[in-house]
Amino acid sequence: MAAELLPDLEQLETAESVPVxxxxxxxxxxxxxWPKLAAAALGLLAWQLVVWSGWxxxxxxxxxxPVFQRLGEDLRQLDFYAGVGITLRRALEGYxxxxxxxxxxxxxxxxxxxxxxxxxxxxxxxxxxxxxAWFPLAILLFQLSEGAIIFVVLLGAAPAIAGGLLSGVDxxxxxxxxxxxxxxxxxLTLFRHVILPASLPAFVGGLKxxxxxxxxxxMAGELLVIVNHQQSLGQRLQFARDLSDAxxxxxxxxxxxxxxxxxxxxxxxxxxxxxRRWGLQP
Amino acid sequence: MSAIxxxxxxxxxxxxxxxxxxxxxxxxxxxLHGVSLEVAKGEFLCLVGASGSGKSTLLNLLAGLDQxxxxxxxxxxxxxxxxxxxxxxxxxxxAANVELALQLRGVGARDRRRLAWELLERVHLxxxxxxxxxxxxxxxxxxxxxxRALAQDADxxxxxxxxxxxxxxxxxxxxxxxxxxxxxxxxxxxFVTHNARxxxxxxxxxLVFSSRPGRxxxxxxxxxxxxxxxxxxxxxxxxxxxxxxxRAEMRVHGG
Numbered sequence: 001m002a003a004e005l006l007p008d009l010e011q012l013e014t015a016e017s018v019p020v021x022x023x024x025x026x027x028x029x030x031x032x033x034w035p036k037l038a039a040a041a042l043g044l045l046a047w048q049l050v051v052w053s054g055w056x057x058x059x060x061x062x063x064x065x066p067v068f069q070r071l072g073e074d075l076r077q078l079d080f081y082a083g084v085g086i087t088l089r090r091a092l093e094g095y096x097x098x099x100x101x102x103x104x105x106x107x108x109x110x111x112x113x114x115x116x117x118x119x120x121x122x123x124x125x126x127x128x129x130x131x132x133a134w135f136p137l138a139i140l141l142f143q144l145s146e147g148a149i150i151f152v153v154l155l156g157a158a159p160a161i162a163g164g165l166l167s168g169v170d171x172x173x174x175x176x177x178x179x180x181x182x183x184x185x186x187x188l189t190l191f192r193h194v195i196l197p198a199s200l201p202a203f204v205g206g207l208k209x210x211x212x213x214x215x216x217x218x219m220a221g222e223l224l225v226i227v228n229h230q231q232s233l234g235q236r237l238q239f240a241r242d243l244s245d246a247x248x249x250x251x252x253x254x255x256x257x258x259x260x261x262x263x264x265x266x267x268x269x270x271x272x273x274x275x276r277r278w279g280l281q282p
Numbered sequence: 283m284s285a286i287x288x289x290x291x292x293x294x295x296x297x298x299x300x301x302x303x304x305x306x307x308x309x310x311x312x313x314l315h316g317v318s319l320e321v322a323k324g325e326f327l328c329l330v331g332a333s334g335s336g337k338s339t340l341l342n343l344l345a346g347l348d349q350x351x352x353x354x355x356x357x358x359x360x361x362x363x364x365x366x367x368x369x370x371x372x373x374x375x376x377a378a379n380v381e382l383a384l385q386l387r388g389v390g391a392r393d394r395r396r397l398a399w400e401l402l403e404r405v406h407l408x409x410x411x412x413x414x415x416x417x418x419x420x421x422x423x424x425x426x427x428x429x430r431a432l433a434q435d436a437d438x439x440x441x442x443x444x445x446x447x448x449x450x451x452x453x454x455x456x457x458x459x460x461x462x463x464x465x466x467x468x469x470x471x472x473f474v475t476h477n478a479r480x481x482x483x484x485x486x487x488x489l490v491f492s493s494r495p496g497r498x499x500x501x502x503x504x505x506x507x508x509x510x511x512x513x514x515x516x517x518x519x520x521x522x523x524x525x526x527x528x529r530a531e532m533r534v535h536g537g
Contacts, residue, residue, distance in 0.1 A: 175369045182345055182363040183386045183434060193382060197373050278372040279416020 062247045071251040079231065084255065087222065087233040090146065094153030095214045101154065102161025102210060106203075109162065110169040111191065123159050123166065131156035131217035135224050146230070149221035156217035157210040164206010168199025201274055208267035215260050292358055294438050294470035295321035295344060299353035302339050313339040315495030316353070321438075321470055323358075328473045328485030330524060332532050336496025337474040341440045344472065359437025366443045368423035370415040376426045377402060377411040383433035401429040405459060421452035425459075432463070438470045446475070454512060457483055461509060478524040483512050488524060492531040500527045 044064045051063040074080045109115045109123065134152045142148035172195050180194035222234020233256060240249035275281035302314040313336040321327045329337045342348040343355045345363045370379045380398040389397060402411055405425040415423055424444060431439055445453045461484065464471055475481050481488045482504050490500035502524055510517055 175365065175367060176371060178347060178363075179365075179369045179371075181347060182361070183383050183430075185386050189386065193386070194371065197371070200373070277414065279414060280372075 059244070060246055062250065066247050067250045067254070070247040071254060074248075074251055074255075083231045083233055083236055084259075086230050087218065088259070090149055090153070090222075090232070091214060091218050094150045094218060095157055095211060097150065098154050098157035098210055098214060099161055099207065102158040102206070103165060105158065106162035106165030106169075106206075110166055120166070123162050126155075126159035127163055127213075131213065132220045132224075134217075135221065138221075139225065144225050144227065146225075146227055148225050149218065149227075152221050153214045153217045157214035160213050161203075161206045161210040164209065165199060165203045168202030168206075169195055171202060172198040201271070201278070201280075204267065204271050204274060208264065208271065211263055211267060212260075215263070219256060292323070293320040294323045294325070294359065295319075295327075295355075295357050295472065297340070297344075297353070297355045300340070300343065300350055300355050301352040302336065302343060302348070303351045312495035314343075315497050317497050318353075319489065319498060321472060323437075323470055324468050326464055326471045326473065326484055326486045328475060328481035328488045329491055330475055330478055330481045330488060330528065331491030331496065332476065332493045332528065334496075335491035335493040337491055338442050339496070341442050341472065341474060344438075344440055357438050360434065361438050361440060362431040362434040362436035364424075364427050364431050364439065364441045364444045366446045368415070368420075368427040370423055370426055370430075372415050375412050375414055376407065376418065376422075376429075379415070379426055380429050380433045383430045387434055398429075398433065401433050402426070404432065404463065405429045419452075420448055421456060424448065424456060428456075428460070428463070432467075436469070438472065441471065441473045443475055444473075445480070446477075453480075457512070458509065460484065465508075478521040478528065479512055479517065481524065482506070482517050482521045483510050490524060490527045490531065492534075499531050500524075 048063050051058070051061055055061070105123070109120055131152050134155050135148070138148040138151045142151055176194055176198055177190070180190045185193055219234050219237075222232045223238050226235055226238065233252060237249060237252045237256075240246075240252060272281065297317055297319045300314055300317040301312070303310045303312050305311070317336075317340065329340070331337050339348070340355075341363065343350050344357055345361050347363075370376075371382065374382065377395070377398045380401050381394045384394045384397055385391075399411055402408065402425075405428050407422060407425050407429065410418060410422060410426075415426070418426065427444070445456050448456065457480070460471075463469070471484075473481070473484055478488075482502075485504055488502045488504060489498050490502070491497065492499040502520065504520060506514075506516055506520065
């Protein structure tokens with residue numbers, strides 16, 4: 001059953017090497033992939049060793065093999081995909097809202113000096129707020145509904161996205177700004193043609209970090225906020241714990257991990273593409 | 283100043299009693315002190331001086347990037363500025379960098395591409411239009427920067443040690459091209475360098491700046507026929523005199 005997972009991992013990694021074709025692409029893909037496969041294999045081995053050591057009984061900590069078997073069973077059930085679908089839809093909705101809010105907020109704060117002084121540091125402060133601390137309030141506001149989950153995902157991700165844009169604007173090389181000015185650009189024109197594109201790498205960094213926060217907040221939310229008739233990933237995880245079904249629990253955790261890594265590597269590919277385009281990376 | 287220059291109706295650049303100070307800790311750093319000069323239309327003026335003589339400050343003031351503490355710096359017409367670094371926008375191709383200058387000048391979308399390619403051809407960069415800055419050598423980048431400066435359709439081109447970071451052969455080639463473009467276009471050029479030979483190679487006139495405070499210490503008119511060779515003995519003699527003046531200034535003011 002391990003083979004079911006590995007082709008996915010391989011696909012993820014090939015996404016990182018874009019412009020080279022044919023054989024060279026294969027070589028590069030393999031060069032990028034094998035260390036990760038090796039690391040995954042070592043991780044599985046360590047897991048198995050802990051199980052063999054008898055530190056916890058099998059029904060509490062099962063080994064990789066039964067967990068992958070259970071994952072295989074899950075993957076044969078339509079119901080399971082519906083659950084993953086619910087989770088991914090929530091992630092996408094919350095994240096897109098966060099991108100919209102974070103970008104608008106970041107732009108406003110970067111452009112308006114007063115706003116900057118007022119909330120610039122508050123945005124950074126919000127980033128360090130653990131998103132799970134928002135849930136009591138979210139539940140009061142939205143009851144036990146999807147709205148509560150989306151609310152927290154939004155609050156978790158938006159500050160990181162705004163912060164990324166803000167730090168990008170702050171770190172535009174002064175020389176480029178001078179060049180823009182000597183070409184006659186000022187105000188919004190300068191912002192649009194020089195400052196905004198120059199802050200793109202930092203913005204993508206913020207998007208990536210925002211995704212990580214969104215995914216974490218979403219999982220926390222799905223564990224806490226149980227919505228009827230919506231067997232999302234987090235909810236299944238909670239049920240597996242309630243039923244002391246350790247194999248199911250670990251199988252679900254693997255799915256959460258793989259989705260997180262998959263999306264993260266998409267951002268990695270985006271970032272790498274920009275860096276190559278700018279000549280910051282060969 | 284020569285009779286011709288005095289007769290010319292309105293100078294391209296006129297600077298009068300220009301002073302610029304910067305706060306440095308609890309003291310004031312006087313970058314420029316009472317500098318007065320004029321540059322005639324179509325003239326190629328070179329400024330030489332040790333570092334800290336306020337040459338770059340002068341260019342910034344002329345470009346309107348900074349405000350004088352006292353006095354006035356006036357330019358008749360539009361100004362373009364070139365730096366020691368090409369400072370191309372790394373997310374744009376060579377042609378797109380030039381196109382942006384055209385766009386900001388208000389050239390319509392239809393003509394931009396054609397004009398950008400023509401300008402790149404003018405600086406001998408045919409074939410490099412779609413390349414990104416990181417795919418270009420230092421000399422090629424400065425050519426793009428030159429094309430971009432030309433795209434601004436300026437009357438006065440200010441150059442701040444534009445070839446200082448290039449190897450000797452590339453620099454030599456760029457001297458030729460700059461001279462060709464200058465004589466074809468009727469541009470007024472103010473060229474800052476710390477290299478006396480480069481100044482004599484290019485300039486109609488060379489101003490020697492003293493350091494701390496920066497002011498015009500000496501003026502040399504270069505009467506050698508163009509095109510000049512960096513290696514010619516005549517050029518070396520004039521450059522040698524300028525270097526001596528520079529040394530003297532640096533000794534007096536502690537360089």
